[in-house]
Amino acid sequence: MASELFSPLSLRSGQVLGNRIAKAAMEENMAGDGQLPDGRLLSLYRQWANGGTGLLITGNVMVHAEALTGPGGVVLDDAAPLEPFTEWAKAGKSGGGAIWMQINHPGRQIQADMPGVVWGPSAVGVDLGRHSSRFGRPVAMTPEQIKATVTRYAVTAHRAEKAGFDGVEIHAAHGYLLSQFLSPLVNRRTDQWGGSLENRARMLLDVVRAVRATVSPSFAVAVKLNSADFQRGGFDADDARQVIAMLEPLGVDLVELSGGSYESPAMSGRPADARTQAREAYFLDLAKDLVKTSPLPLMLTGGITRRDTAERVLDSGVVLIGMGTALAVTPDLPDRWRHGREADRQLRPVTWSDKALASAASMAQVRHQLRRIARGSRPKPNTRPVYALFSERRRQRQALRRYRAWLSPS
Numbered sequence: 001m002a003s004e005l006f007s008p009l010s011l012r013s014g015q016v017l018g019n020r021i022a023k024a025a026m027e028e029n030m031a032g033d034g035q036l037p038d039g040r041l042l043s044l045y046r047q048w049a050n051g052g053t054g055l056l057i058t059g060n061v062m063v064h065a066e067a068l069t070g071p072g073g074v075v076l077d078d079a080a081p082l083e084p085f086t087e088w089a090k091a092g093k094s095g096g097g098a099i100w101m102q103i104n105h106p107g108r109q110i111q112a113d114m115p116g117v118v119w120g121p122s123a124v125g126v127d128l129g130r131h132s133s134r135f136g137r138p139v140a141m142t143p144e145q146i147k148a149t150v151t152r153y154a155v156t157a158h159r160a161e162k163a164g165f166d167g168v169e170i171h172a173a174h175g176y177l178l179s180q181f182l183s184p185l186v187n188r189r190t191d192q193w194g195g196s197l198e199n200r201a202r203m204l205l206d207v208v209r210a211v212r213a214t215v216s217p218s219f220a221v222a223v224k225l226n227s228a229d230f231q232r233g234g235f236d237a238d239d240a241r242q243v244i245a246m247l248e249p250l251g252v253d254l255v256e257l258s259g260g261s262y263e264s265p266a267m268s269g270r271p272a273d274a275r276t277q278a279r280e281a282y283f284l285d286l287a288k289d290l291v292k293t294s295p296l297p298l299m300l301t302g303g304i305t306r307r308d309t310a311e312r313v314l315d316s317g318v319v320l321i322g323m324g325t326a327l328a329v330t331p332d333l334p335d336r337w338r339h340g341r342e343a344d345r346q347l348r349p350v351t352w353s354d355k356a357l358a359s360a361a362s363m364a365q366v367r368h369q370l371r372r373i374a375r376g377s378r379p380k381p382n383t384r385p386v387y388a389l390f391s392e393r394r395r396q397r398q399a400l401r402r403y404r405a406w407l408s409p410s
Contacts, residue, residue, distance in 0.1 A: 011253040019054035021334045024301040024322035025102040028059040029072035036084040040374040042091040049095030052334030056092045060104035063152040066116030069106040071399035089164035100167035101160040107177030108138035121187040128356045154210035167220025178204045185234045212251045222254040227286040248295040256299040291317035307337040328369040347381045361385040364392040
């Protein structure tokens with residue numbers, strides 16, 4: 001019997017994805033000189049492109065050169081040369097699938113030692129207990145800064161289309177800027193961007209409108225949204241349901257559901273409030289509820305590693321399966337599934353009691369695999385988490401020096 005997993009998916013923009021498997025965004029932290037994609041990212045995406053996915057979504061690309069999630073972040077603004085991005089798009093499409101660029105602004109989730117700006121809807125810092133000092137203290141954005149940031153998203157989307165990408169995904173999850181505006185815990189404004197959910201969603205909706213107005217009708221526009229923040233009193237599943245309904249009239253093709261933030265890293269399976277501790281498909285229960293009323297197609301990401309889990313997610317009404325870590329360990333996993341095989345390796349789990357540190361180590365492990373794939377080596381999933389974490393911090397220090405020199409040339 002043919003599996004729906006390998007059936008095409010038609011989107012409202014007219015774009016058709018070859019199957020129901022997507023490589024979800026993972027922050028690669030591999031920008032080259034000038035915060036641009038270089039040969040490493042091209043090599044990495046060629047591997048994924050030839051692994052059988054219908055869609056590749058890049059790691060988050062920054063819309064503001066002075067606001068990066070990390071010093072190795074890629075920037076596409078109005079000053080960036082387009083050729084490196086054109087080559088990236090070609091690499092991502094070399095296997096016949098589509099490639100979308102995830103576009104993002106970190107807001108307050110910026111390391112304290114980074115130059116540039118630390119903005120948020122309100123002056124509410126990241127609360128990670130003893131790790132809080134790792135992040136800068138945010139200042140509340142002015143109306144002018146909010147409007148300028150909306151324009152930045154549109155500029156990045158327009159240039160992504162010019163470079164040959166098939167779509168963009170606007171990142172409004174995981175505690176980044178648009179997610180911060182949605183959160184009643186972080187957004188304490190009393191103006192038109194704060195208070196009611198309609199006001200807290202205003203910036204996201206303005207970004208979507210601005211992006212859709214500047215790209216072609218056939219260019220896909222997706223949104224990544226938390227199914228919940230997994231913080232008591234924060235953005236929850238009912239809020240997600242209402243925001244999805246608000247997005248429907250704006251020409252959005254797809255909503256990807258995830259969850260969590262730096263403060264509650266549910267996206268790595270370690271939420272702060274422990275309400276979901278699923279080993280696989282972390283957010284499936286929430287997705288099952290949201291899919292009942294969603295006027296838009298939903299993609300689900302988080303902890304999917306086996307074909308039977310993916311099939312179960314599709315059976316729930318979700319139309320697209322997002323995988324991250326599984327494809328960092330087995331880049332050709334979709335092709336394996338097509339031929340009745342599973343992954344023969346799993347990433348070493350991080351079970352440290354310090355959830356913030358465990359989440360950082362998990363992400364470092366994933367990026368360690370990405371660097372190996374990029375240089376033509378096989379993933380090494382049994383890498384010790386402490387080694388991956390310290391190795392990444394050493395690379396980040398080097399990347400930070402390059403970023404500072406690029407941002408403020410003498």
